Amino acid sequence: MRFRSTRHFAMLVCGVFLSIYAFVWLLTSGSSSHVTVNKSSIPLEYQARCRFQETAFEGEEAEVSAEYKLRGVAVVFRHGERSAMSQKPSFDCACFRDDDRRTFETLQQEINSDKFAEFVRVDPKFSGYPRTPHRSQCSPANMTAEGALMINRMSSFLRSKYQPARLFSGEHMDVKIVSSQYHRTFQSALSFIQAFFPKPSSFIPSLNLIVSYFQVYLSNFEIQASNFTFLCTSPACVCSQAKHWRSALYDSEHQAYFLSHGSKPLIESIQALKSLPAFENAMDPLALVDTALGNYICRRKALPCAGKQCLTYDMLNQAINETFVHGEEMYAARDGLIARKLQSVEAYAVLYEVGKMLYYLQKQPHSKIIRIFSGHDTVLIPLARSLRIPYIEPPYYATRMVFEAYDQPESPLLVRLLYDGVDVTSHLSFCRDKLIDDLCPASALQNYVNNFIKNTLGVSSIAEVCKD
DSSP, X not given: OOOSOHXXXXXXXXXXXXXXXXXXXXXXXXXXGGOBOOGGGSOHHHHHHHTOTTSXXXXXXXXXXXXXXXXXXEEEEEOOOBOOTTOOOBSOOSOSSHHHHHHHHHHHHHHTSHHHHHHSEEOGGGTTOXXXXXXXXXXXXXXXXXXXXXXXXXXXXXXXXXXXXXXTOSSEXXXXXXXXXXXXXXXXXXXXXXXXXXXXXXXXXXXXXOOXXXXXXXXXXXXXXXXXXXXXXXXXXOOTTHHHIIIIIIHHHHHHHHHHHSOHHHHHHHHHHTTSGGGTTOOSHHHHHHHHHHHTGGGTBOXXXXXXXXXXXXXXXXXXHHHHHHHHHHHHOOSSOSHHHHHHHHHHHHXXXXXXXXXXXXXXXXXXXXXXXEEOHHHHHHHHHHHTOOOOSSOOTTOEEEEEEEEOTTOOOEEEEEETTEEOGGGOTTTTTTOBTTBEEHHHHHHHHHTHHHHHHSSSOHHHHHOO
């Protein structure tokens, strides 16, 4: 073979070396990690976990007898889809479909506009935070473009349920929005707001995603920063110890519990997968599932192999089951584990705010109240576990818990609880024998909240729980 020039020969040599490098890299990093698969090959359970954009949100929100008037809602949700905690930076996180990429660009344009900044004020603690995720970049624990869209779709669905119920009309609207101080929860809060609230008449939307039927005055409409992942904004729920309990104690206890109580074959399988760069820090089932979702499943990629050990959906199912069982056992344990104390503190902040909302609604009969909490799985799981309602651990991205408040003439205030769109009010132990048309008297929930710390931890206040 003759080459026209040294340049052509050099280009050929470089091409050969690049091909060899790529082949070796694929072998050592899990060759399936860059193979996009058909969605139908992903089990429905995992399609639901990823909240793929083509799957519509469903739910029973606002589905009560017409004789009841909706007075208020408190929505607590997990942020949208994110990269894994151990994600290697890349540009592999663009929306999968062309239409979704265009929709995200339009959403990004609106949320970053001056008009939207006037519509929604933000706590100075969020200064410098990007308002939307990058359109294609993956980085550890940060939300993806798909994640922003899924929150936007979820809030649009909730608006479609609550607007006919006239949540946004009334003499006075009291709105409070809280986010933890993470990019993913702050961005989720903004994506939620964009589709949920009617725009004022001065706002000219660049998106045709919503049509405003009610023009409302939103007083004190801003995103408030919480110093805690569990969304506390009141002295009544402050616990300076909680961050240490979560990061230094609970995570290590959870890993140690898995190693001592977990299935030996599962432990060995996770250890074998650690030879893959993406799984080198996956020390327990939660980390395994998180990495699999962020690096593979939600990116619609085939699961990887490390030598003869392949990650399978059966293995992930077992990991999820053990996570749930171990979480329940640790919460119930009375032998010094931190789980019950920590998760009671993490649940109390939102319960306290819901209790206050119900109190204000009883005192202000012409007001509507909306509370929005943009948070984490470490808010939803403690709430669900404390309330003893059906739940899944880890919760899907954009999972929501909704407290609805209703009244009617000459009737006490009533409450309804939904978890990811399913009415779970009848599962509340303090409501079962008191239900009125499947609604729970607000007084029963208020009494539960007022005695929550005493009944779960045997002390009178959060301050006593969290003292040094």
